[in-house]
Amino acid sequence: EAQVTQNPRYLITVTGKKLTVTCSQNMNHEYMSWYRQDPGLGLRQIYYSMNVEVTDKGDVPEGYKVSRKEKRNFPLILESPSPNQTSLYFCASSPLLGNEQFFGPGTRLTVL
Amino acid sequence: QKEVEQNSGPLSVPEGAIASLNCTYSDRVSQSFFWYRQYSGKSPELIMSIYSNGDKEDGRFTAQLNKASQYVSLLIRDSQPSDSATYLCAVNSPPRPTGNQFYFGTGTSLTVIP
Numbered sequence: 509e510a511q512v513t514q515n516p517r518y519l520i521t522v523t524g525k526k527l528t529v530t531c532s533q534n535m536n537h538e539y540m541s542w543y544r545q546d547p548g549l550g551l552r553q554i555y556y557s558m559n560v561e562v563t564d565k566g567d568v569p570e571g572y573k574v575s576r577k578e579k580r581n582f583p584l585i586l587e588s589p590s591p592n593q594t595s596l597y598f599c600a601s602s603p604l605l606g607n608e609q610f611f612g613p614g615t616r617l618t619v620l
Numbered sequence: 621q622k623e624v625e626q627n628s629g630p631l632s633v634p635e636g637a638i639a640s641l642n643c644t645y646s647d648r649v650s651q652s653f654f655w656y657r658q659y660s661g662k663s664p665e666l667i668m669s670i671y672s673n674g675d676k677e678d679g680r681f682t683a684q685l686n687k688a689s690q691y692v693s694l695l696i697r698d699s700q701p702s703d704s705a706t707y708l709c710a711v712n713s714p715p716r717p718t719g720n721q722f723y724f725g726t727g728t729s730l731t732v733i734p
Contacts, residue, residue: 539719550726551664551708558719566721598663608654609710609722611663 510535512612514599520618521589529584529615531599539602540582541566541609542574544595551598557582589619623647624711626725634733639696641728643709646690653685654710655694657703658727664708668694699732706730 512533521527533540541556543566553566557576571593573585582601586593596616600609625644633639641655652671656664668683670676670692676683682695692711696703706727713721 541722543724548726551710551724553721553723556719556721562718564716564718567723607652608666608669611665614663 510610512599512601512610514597514612514615516615517613518616520620522620523590524588527586527589527617529586529597529599529617531582531584531612532580533582533599533601533610534580535601535603535610536579537601537603537610538579539604539607539609540576541600541602542572542582542584543598543600544568544593545598545614546595554584554597589617591619593617594619623723624709624725626707626709626728628726629729630731631728632731632733633699635699635701637699637732639699639703639730639732641694641696641707641709641730643692643694643725644690645692645709645711645723647711647713647723648687648690649714650711651714652712653683653692654712655681655683655692656708656710656724658706658708660705667707696730699730701732701734704731 542554543551552568555574557563599612602609655668658664670683670685680697684693708727709725
């Protein structure tokens with residue numbers, strides 16, 4: 509089944525404790541992206557990657573890191589999480605630039 | 621300044637009616653436009669994409685694009701209770717060497733009343 513998977517789906521952590529949210533897609537898509545969704549603010553792009561070793565900042569990259577060492581994986585790293593990073597996070601992939609995106613199931617992160 | 625604007629709603633329509641959802645965008649050179657549906661607690665799923673001026677129909681859904689007015693709309697004909705969801709408008713930026721960004725509106729909440 510073609511899909512985007514994220515892990516974990518739910519995470520409660522404390523301020524400053526490094527964490528990684530994994531994202532993997534099995535559709536051989538070039539483009540992958542991370543979003544956060546907050547009430548009243550909608551979906552905002554954090555980082556995106558058009559291919560292996562090519563990444564760029566979206567609208568809200570502060571406090572996040574990403575890497576794209578393999579085509580299928582695009583992990584999101586929070587080196588020192590803070591409470592304002594409490595949010596619902598979505599990973600998405602797309603076969604072509606500017607094309608339709610397929611979203612993962614989401615990761616609900618709470619930083620205490 | 622927001623890149624993509626939508627009326628947050630809520631928008632309520634009776635079952636069988638036409639629901640009209642609107643979206644405006646600020647970047648005149650945007651090239652691709654999308655409508656996603658998001659049920660509560662779920663991830664967004666693509667309904668329609670549109671790339672050129674005019675109408676594009678897919679079943680009960682019609683997307684309309686007017687680049688001169690920087691306006692995108694989604695019409696849902698014969699609305700069903702299962703259409704009750706939040707509808708997100710998305711626009712992509714012109715491509716840069718490292719790829720292109722996507723901008724989403726905050727979504728319009730639609731309720732279809734049986």
